Amino acid sequence: MMPCWSRINILCSSVTTLSPKASGAPLSIILARNICRRAPSAFDTLRRTPSTSPAPTAKTGSIDGLSRHLRVPVVAFRTSPGHLREDDFPGFQRWEKRNERGRGNALRYGLSSVQGWRGEMEDAHAAAVALPRGLRRWSFFAVYDGHAGSRVAEHCSKHLLEHIAASNPDFQSALNEDHSDGSSSSAESVANAIRAGFLSFDESLRTLSEKHWWVHCGSTAVAVLISPRHLYFINCGDSRAVLSRGGGGGGGGGDEPYFATRDHKPDDPPERERIEQAGGVVIMRRVNGDLAVSRALGDFAYKCAPGRGPAEQPVSPEPDVVVIERREVEDGEFAVLACDGVWDVMSNEELCAFVRHRLEATDDLERVCNDVVDTCLHKGSRDNITVLLVSFSAQRHCVENMHTDLIRVVITALSKAVHLVSDCNDCTIA
Known part of the structure; x- marks a missing residue:
């Protein structure tokens, strides 16, 4: 967290760089862009709050003038409400998950990792x-x-x-x-x-x-x-x-x-x-x-x-x-190896x-790791997150497999019923 006086200085210097030609763009967006440009680490403390109102529009001339004045590309506004492109802000959070899986020696493993709110993975x-x-x-x-x-x-x-x-x-x-x-x-x-x-x-x-x-x-x-x-x-x-x-x-x-x-x-x-x-x-x-x-x-x-x-x-x-x-x-069921981005918000139990x-619901270890990552982000983890899950059991008979088996049994029963009805009809005709 930056000291309060540093954030005030950055904010003040950002205000002084604004051009009168920038009246077509929201002041909050321009200030955020300037703050992020001058101190990328300071932007890690900001929160992105989706808006329910339509995204603002700006005249091309005023934005181009602002871009020339700041000597950096200015935010390109989207037509969808409340969303900005991550590339518009250096150091903005990254949500792309990295996944990996493998098996061998009677083991299976899955992995999920995400950069999250940190400026670097x-x-x-x-x-x-x-x-x-x-x-x-x-x-x-x-x-x-x-x-x-x-x-x-x-x-x-x-x-x-x-x-x-x-x-x-x-x-x-x-x-x-x-x-x-x-x-x-x-x-x-x-x-x-x-x-x-x-x-x-x-x-x-x-x-x-x-x-x-x-x-x-x-x-x-x-x-x-x-x-x-x-x-x-x-x-x-x-x-x-x-x-x-x-x-x-x-x-x-x-x-x-x-x-x-x-x-x-x-x-x-x-x-x-x-x-x-x-x-x-x-x-x-x-x-x-x-x-x-x-x-x-x-x-x-x-x-x-x-x-x-x-x-x-x-x-x-x-x-x-x-x-x-x-x-x-x-x-033994499984072992989980994880960084403190997980343990900051979840206990062992x-x-x-x-x-x-x-x-119990899926055999996909990557999917389980992705769910852990999403849960930690929802609970407020601000660190990088990496979860590695090792399963010591053979392929589990999970709910999805039970559903598949049930469908197979039903189809088999229906097929036998159709054959019995067909045989009865043949006997009646004879």
């Missing part, structure tokens, strides 16, 4: 139903929520998995143990290798940040690595993953998730203690009064405490890794209940 994701190099029975899904730009999140989506699995000798040795006996000790070795992969990736990212000046850019990460025996939930930051099983969570209500990752916020006691021991402070629930997460990849401006390791810095790149045996969730009810 800073989210990224990774989805691989079968990993290369002898890991075809392993799957990996992740959501990355960038801040101060999308560069770190995009780099994570392309290269983090490689640092975890392909170029990590600790992971390869732990993998051999997991293949041999699948014990809890081997699963913990894989978890330790994942943590080591995060730290090595963050160190490689430091070199790039110094080269491309990414010191103030960073990204959270939430992921799930799925092996034939285990689920490895990985979290670094305030993005979140939830796991739902049939009948709800253990010991809770029917909508309670079986498992949910823990957000890394600066005001949490363990996180605050690490930040203060590294010489940082927590002000207004932010690291040094600025960063709203206490763990992230990148953000090297907060990783400069001398004499301390990478996991002991005010902002740590070390993730939490939780291992769950797949036999514990044999009746609300999201699990929403997804479960939608899956």
Whole structure:
């Protein structure tokens, strides 16, 4: 949010640039166009309120004169009431959804993401139903929520998995143990290798940040690595993953998730203690009064405490890794990975209940993710939104399939009835 005096200065300077020839255009539209041109971030705070009156018209000469005076193209008015083109305003909200789907290893996934009210799309994701190099029975899904730009999140989506699995000798040795006996000790070795992969990736990212000046850019990460025996939930930051099983969570209500990752916020006691021991402070629930997460990849401006390791810095790149045996969730329904644009407006229980009810009506995971995005926007989310839904069940026998089966039964019954009537008629004639 811009300071009040800045918005007043922009508004005043916008008024002074108006030409007497601009009388044919509504003053509110011209002011909004000027404000957006002078400070695009300020326009993120505006709201578009549809009007019930017909769109105004303007004389071509007056608009052309205004365009020459402002040296920018002026709003082109539509004939439909209350709607402006998004291209008329740089930094205006973008509602185009990006969708993706896939299947493999007895899994299905769907994804939906939208830029929303933000001036830039800073989210990224990774989805691989079968990993290369002898890991075809392993799957990996992740959501990355960038801040101060999308560069770190995009780099994570392309290269983090490689640092975890392909170029990590600790992971390869732990993998051999997991293949041999699948014990809890081997699963913990894989978890330790994942943590080591995060730290090595963050160190490689430091070199790039110094080269491309990414010191103030960073990204959270939430992921799930799925092996034939285990689920490895990985979290670094305030993005979140939830796991739902049939009948709800253990010991809770029917909508309670079986498992949910823990957000890394600066005001949490363990996180605050690490930040203060590294010489940082927590002000207004932010690291040094600025960063709203206490763990992230990148953000090297907060990783400069001398004499301390990478996991002991005010902002740590070390993730939490939780291992769950797949036999514990044999009746598992789905897992949801999402950025904080979802969790700002929906609780774990609300999201699990929403997804479960939608899956009873459709097998289309993309459609379910789109419904989650639309619901979050309706609830007032102003952040980028990315939702990745992983289904552990086979093709569900949903309501749509039940309707199809019912129609098929009815058609079969009618066909048999027609044949019986025909046979009776033949017998009567004979």
